[in-house]
Amino acid sequence: MMKLSIGPIQYFWDRQRVLDFYQQAADSAAEIVYLGEVICSKRRLIKSADWIAIGNELRQSGKQVILSSLTLLEAASEMGSLKKLCRNDAFMVEANDISAVQLLSAADRDFVTGPSFNIYNGRSLQLLARKGLKRWVLPVELGL
Amino acid sequence: MELVCPAGNLPSLKAAIDNGADAVYVGFKDDTNARHFTGLNFTERTFEKAVRYAQDKGRKVFVAINTCPQPNGFKRWQAAVDQAAEYGVNALILADIGVLDYASERWPDLRLHLSVQASVTSAEGIGFYHQNFAIKRVVLPRVLSVSQVAHVITESPVPVEVFGFGSLCVMVEGRCLLSSYATGRSPNTYGACSPASHVRWEETPDGTNTRLNGVLIDHYGEGEKAGYPTLCKGRFQVGENTYYALEEPTSLNTLSILPELQRIGVSAIKVEGRQRSPAYVAQVTAVMRAAIDHCMTDAEGYQPKDQWMQELASVSEGSQTTLGAYHRPWQ
Structure with a gap:
């Protein structure tokens, strides 16, 4: 049965708007909800602990919750946050960069890859499936 | 080195x-x-x-x-x-x-x-x-x-x-979708950003327009040297200003x-x-x-x-x- 998911917020919304959005998501028909900052690490209105709290609430509403990782890592502090994210013991992680894939597969954890992670062919998919990939977002550039 | x-x-x-x-x-x-x-x-x-x-x-x-x-x-x-x-x-x-x-x-x-x-x-x-x-x-x-x-x-x-x-360019190579967005072709899928087949140079009374798949990327006045039209290096109108909104060439x-x-x-x-x-x-x-x-x-x-x-x-x-x-x- 095909499920419906809500991807991570790409916009820099204010805190209240984010909280309201996930309140609505909890009551929505979506089965899976992706949470977290994927665009810019300088956006700090919602902290890691907040995402976990939102995730717990969504889970109580029956949603499968996935924590999404940052797309482009540059600063060492961003790697620190990614490591923490990949160690979280509550939720599966959506890897949006190869660093996250490496950390998660080394820790023997199942993961999902997001739209900015390039899987264009079966051979790539097979290798990543052996590493623990459980679901993937198809690149928008992939032909039918 | x-x-x-x-x-x-x-x-x-x-x-x-x-x-x-x-x-x-x-x-x-x-x-x-x-x-x-x-x-x-x-x-x-x-x-x-x-x-x-x-x-x-x-x-x-x-x-x-x-x-x-x-x-x-x-x-x-x-x-x-x-x-x-x-x-x-x-x-x-x-x-x-x-x-x-x-x-x-x-x-x-x-x-x-x-x-x-x-x-x-x-x-x-x-x-x-x-x-x-x-x-x-x-x-x-x-x-x-x-x-x-x-x-x-x-x-x-x-x-x-x-x-x-x-x-x-924007430099997130392999993960930039701008060329795909404008032309349906990109380095990942076709091996080229802004492929030449989609580029048009238009002479107008007041200079040159460059277009990528019809999208106006830039306008160059008399004597201005025109650059290759990639989306990230276009001059775009944002609010009141027209400028290199993404990247300078x-x-x-x-x-x-x-x-x-x-x-x-x-x-x-x-x-x-x-x-x-x-x-x-x-x-x-x-x-x-x-x-x-x-x-x-x-x-x-x-x-x-x-x-x-x-x-x-x-x-x-x-x-x-x-x-x-x-x-x-x-x-």
């Missing part, structure tokens, strides 16, 4: 070798590489000559097979890998996980470099490719500051190559920080521009060769010469150069 120069055809390859490149990188005449432009790249016959010309002079040939095959095209990428391997090239520059998996299994003794198109910015990410495909070198995207590059080098399991000169030039790149342990300096002319390749290679030699023999006393800077500025986009992300004091 090895000097790695671009060659879009045989004359460019000779220009690079004759002007002191330690290695040249080339591509085949199809969408298996990220500079798939009409009239560029190597057929089997010219490729054989290219490899011989470089290797006879003790230089290296790297083959870029750095786009992403879709399921129905995978065989073409396999064939490209096989062809390069059979001609005894010095390394392949690969980006796609599936292609890396194939190449490392089929040709375990062939050196593999990770292309900038893989968009890998961390030692952890490099570790993935090292563990799984035994890559021997990584080319970093042009998004990191010098201190961030230094940090990656310290932790990286393999030597690091960085860009030293050439055109700049400018080229990276690292002459002023070569000693620093050497000090932090950069293994190779890459010059961008397989789509450029043999004259460009000759000029940039000669300047970079002189600068690197000077820097290697006397890093303390090294200063970029005015003449080098002028020569590089003359072949730069918009005639301007920048240190790009390398110089970001806040990072």
